[in-house]
Amino acid sequence: MHLAVYLPLLLPLFAVPAARPLADRLEPRLATWLLTVGAVVLAAGSTTVLGLLALAGLVRIPSVAELAHLSPAVLHRDDPAQTSVAVVAGLLLLVVVTVGSRFLYRRVRAVCAAVLEAACFPGQDPLVVMDEVTADAFAMPGLPGRIVVSTGMLATLDATEREILLTHERAHLRGHHYLFAAAAQLAAVANPLLRPLAAQVAYTVERWADEAAASATGDRRRVAVTVGKAALASKHSGGRRRLPATALGLLGRARHNRLDTAGPVPRRVAALLSSRPAGGSWRAGAVTAYLAFAALCTVEATHDLHELLKRAKGG
Template sequence: MHLAVYLPLFFPLLAGPAARPLADRLEPRLATWVLTTASVVLAAGSTTVLGLLALAGLVRIPRIARLADLSPAVLGRDDPAWLPVAAPAAVLLLAVTVVASRFLVRRVRAVCAAVLESACFPGQDPLVVMEEPAADAFAMPGLPGRIVVSTGMLATLDETERAILFAHERAHLRAHHYLFAAAAQLAATANPLVRPLAAQVSYTVERWADEAAAGTAGDRRRVAVTVGKAALATQRSGRQRRLPAAALGLLGRRGAERRTDGDRTGLDKAGPVPRRVAALLSPAPTGGKWRAVVTAAYLTAAVLCTVEATQDLHEVLERARGG
């Protein structure tokens, strides 16, 4: 097997440096698609390569080669994988499979529970008001999806700001943002190197909904004020927010974006809510598409390397079967 088999393991190394610029410079809808796709492609490529290395090392074992009707001599000559590399790859593949499977099962259960809970609310009105003094609001997927808001949040906002809140949550439901977040988080579970991408997806889906609300309200500054007021009201309530796993809310998720660079200052060090407010107080993003093009080229290279490595192993096994 050629060098191409190892390259997909290194492609995710650029995920960290590239995640924040993509989230900040691209239009939020485009940024969400680009970041989610990048997360899935990079994680899938690295996981596939782990499988190829593990399989290539496995067939080097003479007894297994004979059981598969493969020639140990041909396999040894073509040297599809170095055993000291194949063994750790097999261990990592097993760990990835277990961790990702557990996450997937938990997330599927969470979505099913959210859909069931949403269906259990009386009537077909998508708006559900909770008698709760703490300020909170979130969207739950379902048939129909529901916008759940507390009386504390409603008391905090005026009529226009409530309309902005509802427009934000409707955008989450209409665009199925929970699917983007789940896909990116699954990818990050399979490959921790893409976690910065998944964290930015949690931010960009909120920015996507912010821009949708701004389009409905026709006033970006008022949307920024609404986000800020809701954040302050939630902080003053003193209650730990516990969003359902499949839900998305006006304030996003606590700890969705971890700051790892202690040297950052100003907005670079700010959390998601201040970043969103600053973005809303600035003109709507329209540029940066060249970043999406470069990212697409980078992901294409990662896919081609994975395909090349797969084809390489297939040819080796075919020669061993013929030998």
């Protein structure tokens, strides 16, 4: 195994600074796909490399090498990985598998609960109005998917703004946005360095739905006003999403005043008050090339270990 095996562990570091610029400058649908696929590819690469390093250390144990009919001399001569590195990789891999399995179990259970709850609402109408004074709105995946809106939210918005809200939530259902968020979050669990990418995916799926509402109404400023009104109503009424992990809604929280460090709602409003992002083909091409390089590094590392084991088998 060559020292290039460590590259998939380092590549996520270079992806983090690019996450927010991609989310802000690319068309939201494209940004969501690139960031999600990027997070998954980088997490898969780093996890695979941990497994390769751990396996390389495992086969160097004399009893294991003897059981697999491998030559310990060849393994020690051709494998540059130190035993200490293999031990650390094995421990990290154990942590990744444990927390990843736990996250996946919880997410699948949450989605199943959402689907079941959506199916329990009477009728086939995708719109469900809850008699609650708190302002709330979210989309629930299911067959059929549901858009749940509280009477408190409906009272806050006028007729046009209600239609904007419903168009936004329908975009979440059509685009299966909860799957993008879940995939990016699973990647971040596997590799905490990718948390900024997962955070940007949570933002870009909202931007994706915002742009769908803007395209449907033809009034970007009105959509921006609706986003702001819904967020303020939710904040002041104490509304909370019932299924925050799986039901992505129109709401968000304003955290900062400066745009460069702003929370999702101010960023969304600012984006809607400017022109729709277009182009960015060179950025998409650069990201694609970067991810292809990361995948090739992982494949090369796997090939190197395979060749090492072949030599040790023959030696």
